[in-house]
Amino acid sequence: MCSLTDADRSRIEEELQTAIDALPLPGEPGETLRGQMRAAVAGGKRFRPELVIRSFRSFSTRRPEPAALWQVAAAFELLHGAFVVHDDIIDQDTRRRGVLNVRGTLAQDARRMGEGLDASRRVGDAGALLVGDLLLYAASRTLLTADVRSPIRGRLVAHLDEAIAVSAVGEWADATRGGTDSAAALRITADKTAAYSFSAPLRCGALMAGAGGEDDRDLAGIGIHLGIAYQLVDDLIGAFGTPAQAGREAGSDLREGKRTPLVALARGAATWPEVEGALALARTGPVALRHARLELERSGARDAVAELVEQHLESARSLARSFSNGVAALVEDVATEIEGRMP
Numbered sequence: 001m002c003s004l005t006d007a008d009r010s011r012i013e014e015e016l017q018t019a020i021d022a023l024p025l026p027g028e029p030g031e032t033l034r035g036q037m038r039a040a041v042a043g044g045k046r047f048r049p050e051l052v053i054r055s056f057r058s059f060s061t062r063r064p065e066p067a068a069l070w071q072v073a074a075a076f077e078l079l080h081g082a083f084v085v086h087d088d089i090i091d092q093d094t095r096r097r098g099v100l101n102v103r104g105t106l107a108q109d110a111r112r113m114g115e116g117l118d119a120s121r122r123v124g125d126a127g128a129l130l131v132g133d134l135l136l137y138a139a140s141r142t143l144l145t146a147d148v149r150s151p152i153r154g155r156l157v158a159h160l161d162e163a164i165a166v167s168a169v170g171e172w173a174d175a176t177r178g179g180t181d182s183a184a185a186l187r188i189t190a191d192k193t194a195a196y197s198f199s200a201p202l203r204c205g206a207l208m209a210g211a212g213g214e215d216d217r218d219l220a221g222i223g224i225h226l227g228i229a230y231q232l233v234d235d236l237i238g239a240f241g242t243p244a245q246a247g248r249e250a251g252s253d254l255r256e257g258k259r260t261p262l263v264a265l266a267r268g269a270a271t272w273p274e275v276e277g278a279l280a281l282a283r284t285g286p287v288a289l290r291h292a293r294l295e296l297e298r299s300g301a302r303d304a305v306a307e308l309v310e311q312h313l314e315s316a317r318s319l320a321r322s323f324s325n326g327v328a329a330l331v332e333d334v335a336t337e338i339e340g341r342m343p
Contacts, residue, residue, distance in 0.1 A: 055205025194227020
């Protein structure tokens with residue numbers, strides 16, 4: 001979207017650092033954890049904070065804007081950092097966006113200190129778990145201490161609670177391979193991504209601006225549609241995207257055997273036996289990976305996912321048209337960016 005000003009971005013970064021620095025982490029071990037917290041939230045497009053801020057501005061022209069707006073915006077970036085760190089433990093990944101992640105960095109440090117391979121991996125997992133926990137606490141603390149009236153704070157906390165709980169359920173369902181059919185896979189997609197990345201930021205920004213219950217319901221629906229579309233495009237990138245798009249090895253989702261909606265949709269195709277056989281070999285090399293991609297395309301699953309993306313984006317746009325403020329423009333910007341990521 002990239003509609004935040006330099007001043008906006010500076011305020012977000014200040015709040016992120018304030019939240020991390022506020023934790024009393026003693027000694028050298030504490031500074032190691034603090035440094036990895038900073039690394040976990042470094043960079044990125046900051047689109048979750050942007051959704052909070054732009055949603056607020058769609059419903060309010062209040063100036064100066066309340067300091068709480070920036071705290072709540074930062075809370076969602078901290079929450080995202082926590083989920084990313086924990087997700088890398090779940091998936092046993094050591095790299096993200098082409099560089100070592102928290103887990104990989106701490107494991108590498110342990111190896112340099114003389115630990116064996118297995119011991120260094122355990123150190124990486126332990127450190128990443130603690131960093132993710134600290135980021136999760138920092139997100140909650142930042143939102144809880146925002147300078148807002150008590151009734152507003154209660155509703156903000158309820159949105160954050162829902163986002164965390166629903167995301168955890170989605171991760172667990174994904175880890176236990178609950179998404180073997182397309183409907184279940186889409187539910188997991190919605191739970192893992194849509195609630196915390198889209199619905200909750202949109203609703204919290206509007207809530208602080210004084211939006212009412214009907215607006216809240218529509219924003220929740222918009223967020224679900226945008227989140228599903230966003231994650232479906234991520235699934236396409238994980239299967240068909242370039243290393244630059246994916247931030248890691250091309251076709252990683254296929255190599256790792258992930259049960260994404262793309263694969264779930266292929267299960268219903270007449271060519272599923274051929275797809276299944278090709279997917280089983282995808283991890284063995286580039287030729288096998290290309291074959292798996294071709295079989296997925298031949299099954300119609302790639303086109304079906306692309307069609308689902310457009311359906312959910314149109315549903316989000318349709319709901320946004322009911323607003324007479326800046327919500328429609330915000331949703332259009334997000335939808336256009338999601339479409340632009342399609343591999």
